[in-house]
Structures are given as structure tokens and as C-alpha cells.
Amino acid sequence: MSGGPYRRANVGGVSVDLRSDTVTRPTSGMRQAMAQAEVGDDVYREDPSVRALEEHVAGLLGHQAALFVPSGTMGNFCALRASAPAGTEIVADVDAHIVTYELGGLAALGGVQTRTLTGLADALDLAEVAAQLRAFPGGQTYNMIRTSVLAVENTQVRAGGRVWALDRLERLRVITDQAGVVLHCDGARLWNAAVALGVPPGRLGEIFGTLSVCLSKGLGAPVGSLVVGDADLVERAREWRKRLGGGMRQAGVLAAAGLYAVRHHLERLADDHRRAGELAELLADVAPGRVHPELTETNMVLVDVPDAHAFAGRAAAGGVLVGTVGPTTARIVTHLDVDDAAVSRAGGVLAPLLRELPPLPR
Secondary structure: OOOHHHOOOOEOOEOEEEOOOOOOOOOHHHHHHHHOOOOOOHHHOOOHHHHHHHHHHHHHOOOOEEEEEOOHHHHHHHHHHHHOOOOOEEEEEOOOHHHHOOOOHHHHOOOOEEEEEOOOOOOOOHHHHHHHOOOOOOOOOOOOOOEEEEEEEOOEOOOOOEOOOHHHHHHHHHHHHHHOOEEEEEEOOHHHHHHHHOOOHHHHHOOOOEEEEEOOOOOOOOOOEEEEEOHHHHHHHHHHHHHOOOOOOOOHHHHHHHHHHHHHOOOOHHHHHHHHHHHHHHHHHHOEOOEOHHHOOOOEEEEEOOOHHHHHHHHHHOOEEEEEEEOOEEEEEOOOOOOHHHHHHHHHHHHHHHHOOOOOOO
């Protein structure tokens, strides 16, 4: 995108792009893997690189099968629609990505309703969550919609990359099993959650009935996500992928990038988290109350400002691109293409901008 606060700018000849971890470019090793990928027709299930990626990620997350799809939005849709028949509902947090950022696809294309709860990730009592699942174990209640899926997002984008507590997720799995409801994870950044918790991805994966995980965010692949679950679920998701036009042919070139990313870029996510934490500490020192380092658990920093759009524009003029997640909230995201020197340059631009803002009322 060009123009406005999102134009590319330079600091010492280098633009520092902190809008999102989706802006990364393939590394040289990844490009080499793509160039050498063995390919076939994936719609015929004959692409060996796609099969290798799917089998690897399914095993990594402790499930039977996986399906390579072009995007996380399609991954969420295919996974959720495979579990939720038309005319049923999906319960999610009020700020969930599937509710906020996917253009109502579940309703517009899938015939599925979403219902939101506030504080699903932490504040809402789990007994209340259980009471909100319309499961009807004794049979359908007259005219009342049935809950098919409870969806959680880990990490939580609009909360600044916050991570769900393991014990809360495990208790939700018990609740959903008792209700006969599928527990789904929008795991676009599940890899970040695993690194932040210090657990293997499978420790998180095994909690969920279905997952959608992304390759093109923190892991740095150019394209792609995967739907993960049992074999029957993945077959239903494959049908939805085709309906949506997501069937790919010689997709092994893209799958090879994803497989390289999963094999080489998981552990290094800790570097992104460290850099985000260091930047949060720096900005909090110059603007107390506007940045909360204790809430920076992964690779995102939220900044409270009077006008997020104006702040992003001023940052861009100084050579640093930042995102916005609300009228008064700017978002900074560290990623594969941001090293220590880039973080230092970003701090040198952003700190003076924050220092100029009026202090927050006490």
C-alpha cells in the first residue's frame, strides 16, 4: 500500500516495517527450497511437497491429518465449516479474528452464525462459558440455535499477542467435550504461543479438536496456512477448500517454503519476542502508561496514543511503519526481517514522538 501513513520511508536508507509479521520476505534458504521443490498436481493429491508439509505439521501438532490452504482466513473457514453445519453457531471472544477481520465470511458464505463473549481468554468465569454453550444433550430446544464450535485465538491479536494459559485451555476442552462442542484454535500465531510458554507446539495442538495455523506470519513463508485435525474433519475441510476456489495445482513450490519455515524458523521466534520486549521497555520509559511491557508476551507492542492514524503517519515520515488496531491504539510487530539494529532505529524514531505527547491523566 502506498500513500498516507503506510507509505515506505527510509531511515539511513532502510525502511523499518513494524506493521505486521506478514510483511517478511523469503530468506535465501527458503528461496532455494522453493526452487528445488518436487511438485505435482495437489488437487489430484499428487504433490509430494504438499504431502510432506501436511504430514509434518499434523505430526508436529499431534493430529492425524492436515490440509494446505492459501490463507489463514480460508483455513479458519474450512475448519469451522467442516465442524459447524449450516444453521448452527460458533461462540468466540468479542475481539476474535474470525469475528472482526474475516468480513463475515462464516455468515455470508457458510450459513453459520457467530455469537461473542467478552473476556473469554481470561476474565470470564468458565462456569459462565459452559452455560453459554447451547448443546442440548437431551435433544434440540424449540427454536433455539445449537452451538457447534467454541473458537479461541492463540495468540490474541487485538490483545497485543497475549497468550492463553494452558490450564484454562485444558479446562475449556473438558467443558466442550462434555457439551459435545468442538474446540477450535485460530492458531495463526500458535507457534509464538508455544515459544512464549516454553512448550512444544504439540502440547498446545493436542488440546484442540481442530486448528488453523499460519506459515506466512512469524515463520516468514510467503503464503499459506494449514487446517489440522482428524482425518474425517480434514476431508470435509478439503471439500470446502474446493468450493471456495482454494484447490491448488503445483503448490509444492509454496509448500516447500512452509516446510522450510517450520523446520528452521520456530525457535528463532524467541528473538522476535525479546526485541518486542526491549522496545516496549524503551517506550514505556519515555511514555509511562502508554506502553505496558508486562503485557508484551510475544512479538507485539500496543501503544496508547491520542490519534493512532496521525501517530502512524508521523512515524512513517521518520522511516518507521507501524499499524493501528483502533482509533487510539498503535501496534508494533517484530518479525523475521527486523534485527537488533532495526529495533534500535525504530526506538530512536518512536521514542521522541511519544515524548511529545501530553501525559496521561492520573
